Amino acid sequence: MNKHTVVALVQDQPGVLNRIVSLFRRRGYNIESLAVGHTESEGISRLTLVVEAADVEQVVKQLYRLIDVLKVSDVTDDPTVEREMVLVKLHAPSDKRAEIVALMEVFGAKIVDVGTNSMIIEMTGAPTKVQNFVDVIRAFGVKEMMRTGRIAMVRGTRGHPADVHSESNGHANERAVLN
Amino acid sequence: MSEQQTGAQILCEALIREGVEVMFGIPGGAIMPFYYAMVEYPALRHVLCRHEQGAGHAAEGYARATGKVGVCLGTSGPGATNLVTAIADAWMDSTPIVAITAQVSSAVLGKDAFQETDITGITMPITKHNYLIKRVEDIAYAVKAAFHIASTGRPGPVLVDITKDALQGRMVQNWDIKLNLPGYKPTYTGNQKQIREAIKLIAKAKKPLIMAGNGVQMSGATAELRELVERTRIPVTTTLHGIGSIPEDHPLAIGMPGMHGWVHVNRAIQECDVLLNIGGRFDDRVTGKTSGFAPNAKVIHVDIDPSEIGKNIKAAIPIVGDAKLVLQAMLAELPGKEELSALHGHASDWMEHIQEMQDKHQGKQQYIDRAKTVGMNLPPHDVYAALTRILNTRGNYRVVTDVGQHQMWAAQLIDWIKPRTHITSGGAGTMGFSVPAAMGVAIAFPEDTVWAICGDGCFQMMNQEMATMMQEGIKNVKIAVINNGYLGMVRQWQELFENKRYSGTPLSGPDFAKLAEAYGWTGITIDRSADVEAAIETAYAIDGPVLIDFRVEREVNVFPMVPAGSSIGEMIMETPVG
Numbered sequence: 001m002n003k004h005t006v007v008a009l010v011q012d013q014p015g016v017l018n019r020i021v022s023l024f025r026r027r028g029y030n031i032e033s034l035a036v037g038h039t040e041s042e043g044i045s046r047l048t049l050v051v052e053a054a055d056v057e058q059v060v061k062q063l064y065r066l067i068d069v070l071k072v073s074d075v076t077d078d079p080t081v082e083r084e085m086v087l088v089k090l091h092a093p094s095d096k097r098a099e100i101v102a103l104m105e106v107f108g109a110k111i112v113d114v115g116t117n118s119m120i121i122e123m124t125g126a127p128t129k130v131q132n133f134v135d136v137i138r139a140f141g142v143k144e145m146m147r148t149g150r151i152a153m154v155r156g157t158r159g160h161p162a163d164v165h166s167e168s169n170g171h172a173n174e175r176a177v178l179n
Numbered sequence: 180m181s182e183q184q185t186g187a188q189i190l191c192e193a194l195i196r197e198g199v200e201v202m203f204g205i206p207g208g209a210i211m212p213f214y215y216a217m218v219e220y221p222a223l224r225h226v227l228c229r230h231e232q233g234a235g236h237a238a239e240g241y242a243r244a245t246g247k248v249g250v251c252l253g254t255s256g257p258g259a260t261n262l263v264t265a266i267a268d269a270w271m272d273s274t275p276i277v278a279i280t281a282q283v284s285s286a287v288l289g290k291d292a293f294q295e296t297d298i299t300g301i302t303m304p305i306t307k308h309n310y311l312i313k314r315v316e317d318i319a320y321a322v323k324a325a326f327h328i329a330s331t332g333r334p335g336p337v338l339v340d341i342t343k344d345a346l347q348g349r350m351v352q353n354w355d356i357k358l359n360l361p362g363y364k365p366t367y368t369g370n371q372k373q374i375r376e377a378i379k380l381i382a383k384a385k386k387p388l389i390m391a392g393n394g395v396q397m398s399g400a401t402a403e404l405r406e407l408v409e410r411t412r413i414p415v416t417t418t419l420h421g422i423g424s425i426p427e428d429h430p431l432a433i434g435m436p437g438m439h440g441w442v443h444v445n446r447a448i449q450e451c452d453v454l455l456n457i458g459g460r461f462d463d464r465v466t467g468k469t470s471g472f473a474p475n476a477k478v479i480h481v482d483i484d485p486s487e488i489g490k491n492i493k494a495a496i497p498i499v500g501d502a503k504l505v506l507q508a509m510l511a512e513l514p515g516k517e518e519l520s521a522l523h524g525h526a527s528d529w530m531e532h533i534q535e536m537q538d539k540h541q542g543k544q545q546y547i548d549r550a551k552t553v554g555m556n557l558p559p560h561d562v563y564a565a566l567t568r569i570l571n572t573r574g575n576y577r578v579v580t581d582v583g584q585h586q587m588w589a590a591q592l593i594d595w596i597k598p599r600t601h602i603t604s605g606g607a608g609t610m611g612f613s614v615p616a617a618m619g620v621a622i623a624f625p626e627d628t629v630w631a632i633c634g635d636g637c638f639q640m641m642n643q644e645m646a647t648m649m650q651e652g653i654k655n656v657k658i659a660v661i662n663n664g665y666l667g668m669v670r671q672w673q674e675l676f677e678n679k680r681y682s683g684t685p686l687s688g689p690d691f692a693k694l695a696e697a698y699g700w701t702g703i704t705i706d707r708s709a710d711v712e713a714a715i716e717t718a719y720a721i722d723g724p725v726l727i728d729f730r731v732e733r734e735v736n737v738f739p740m741v742p743a744g745s746s747i748g749e750m751i752m753e754t755p756v757g
Binding site: 010011014015018019022023026057058061062064065066067068069070 | 299300303304307308311328360361362363484485486489490
């Protein structure tokens with residue numbers, strides 16, 4: 001099964017995240033990561049999901065059945081900017097600190113906390129770069145690690161601005177949906 | 180009019196504005212404010228049921244018979260959870276209902292209050308949408324949105340959960356309400372290019388077949404379907420929920436497909452080269468093993484829900500849209516008789532071939548090997564033979580079936596002529612559906628005779644609604660219990676596939692006629708074929724609700740049968756299929 005990055009615009013109604021995640025559970029789509037947050041439009045949130053499913057077209061169609069979902073796209077094959085963030089509490093005895101700091105320079109990571117024997121490192125980047133970083137710093141001894149979900153945005157002027165109409169007179173619109 | 184109203188009064192008025200005439204429910208603590216207010220609105224008829232599941236199925240029966248949104252009510256906690264089965268049933272069969280439940284006061288929400296249950300959480304997977312309303316200001320909007328969502332696009336259930344304090348709140352309601360549902364835009368008009376491609380494909384077909392599903396009747400498209408069938412001369416099969424899309428005595432109507440469909444229909448599907456599915460979702464009871472379904476056919480799939488297209492069966496030509504509108508567009512694209520002459524020629528030979536298979540294997544009249552019924556006092560088939568004759572002679576009937584062997588026999592053996600006269604629980608297959616659903620149908624159509632056909636197992640699940648019907652003065656319901664002392668369909672599977680290990684299937688019950696009399700109904704017991712017709716005629720003669728306990732032969736099987744996991748080409752018959 002392939003991994004797909006799916007971006008969804010949703011109305012920020014109570015329980016909308018629950019609806020989406022429950023949908024994935026009962027249809028058997030595996031969520032590898034999920035990130036959600038506000039957009040440039042009030043009342044509209046954007047989700048980035050990395051999902052493993054045999055038929056991603058079905059995933060998209062099932063999401064559209066949810067009343068609060070406005071727009072869904074599979075951006076896996078589109079040129080996108082993708083980012084993840086990781087916070088790592090690293091075992092950092094004094095004799096290793098110089099080495100760690102040098103590594104931070106290479107990855108563009110920041111030290112955001114220093115303790116007697118540990119440091120918290122913050123690193124942001126494309127998913128593969130984050131993965132590289134995590135693999136490399138393991139050697140120092142990871143006390144705690146927290147990765148966020150991936151967020152993605154399509155390059156150039158195409159994409160998913162959150163400017164959908166908020167008024168509806170209750171009558172169904174007739175708009176061809178190509179499937 | 181700028182009067183202050185309570186939330187409960189606003190709820191009543193909102194329902195009336197949606198055209199609600201009847202609601203099925205049971206009161207309780209949290210919903211009391213609504214019950215207090217509803218007495219002030221005589222336009223709203225309330226039917227007090229005996230179990231909320233009965234209220235839910237009654238709302239379903241009402242909706243399936245009329246096409247309008249059915250309404251059921253429950254209080255918080257167990258009142259709400261008792262509605263869940265009926266809501267799930269409506270979800271599976273795309274039946275438009277709105278379920279209104281009361282919730283504990285918003286001050287104690289989330290604290291395990293008395294009769295508190297998270298009904299919106301519980302029903303999320305089985306509703307098109309649901310609302311939890313905690314403020315009186317939000318009630319009117321939620322009702323308007325709920326009815327809109329339930330009745331448009333692919334219909335389905337919507338639940339509105341309202342806290343007690345919201346029902347008790349007071350405000351002046353502004354009734355100029357604009358819906359804000361930017362994420363809900365069903366597609367009704369089919370893509371014109373796809374429709375043209377479909378017509379081109381059909382015109383070139385040599386063995387074309389039309390399959391009519393639930394969507395045809397829900398869309399009110401029976402006239403358009405019939406016109407398409409007659410102008411193309413293509414044979415048409417109707418699924419369980421498609422029954423009634425075209426009269427079964429139409430020369431091109433060939434019968435039901437699938438697990439208990441006829442041999443000639445399943446064979447026709449396996450041989451056809453173009454299959455036009457209108458308003459069906461290729462449910463597994465129809466397709467059997469999907470990899471073996473219609474192997475020679477290019478599929479044209481017309482459905483209002485895009486997620487159904489390509490879900491089970493790949494479509495060569497997908498058309499998202501409302502059945503009636505798409506059919507109208509197809510008819511507009513259809514060429515004249517001269518250009519269709521090739522199609523007509525092929526279709527005529529093809530129909531002749533299907534007819535031959537039908538005559539050979541399982542004509543409507545050859546539904547049971549008569550030689551094997553010699554020792555039987557009452558083969559179940561004799562009940563249906565009498566029913567179909569009498570029902571169709573008298574007219575003005577609706578039939579609601581329950582779930583099991585009796586349901587399959589009803590679908591197979593009764594001649595279905597008019598739309599919305601065959602009402603059953605298909606996708607969920609909920610036992611107990613028929614008695615309460617028949618009540619809903621009877622209230623919608625007091626001039627029709629409504630037959631509920633059920634097994635003895637099904638009857639024992641929801642028969643308490645007979646008391647409801649007595650209280651409501653409902654006279655036009657007749658119940659036919661096909662009583663074989665088993666959970667018959669399960670027993671059949673145990674016989675055919677589990678070496679007759681009848682685990683949990685032999686079923687006892689009360690004397691159903693006596694029970695009916697205890698409810699105030701007329702009860703009749705029949706155990707011989709010779710007495711069947713007279714009993715049915717007596718039921719009609721009595722001006723009141725009647726139950727007939729047909730004590731049929733205990734171990735009889737429904738054939739043909741496609742075993743689960745097999746392709747529909749692999750049917751089991753009592754006698755081997757040659």
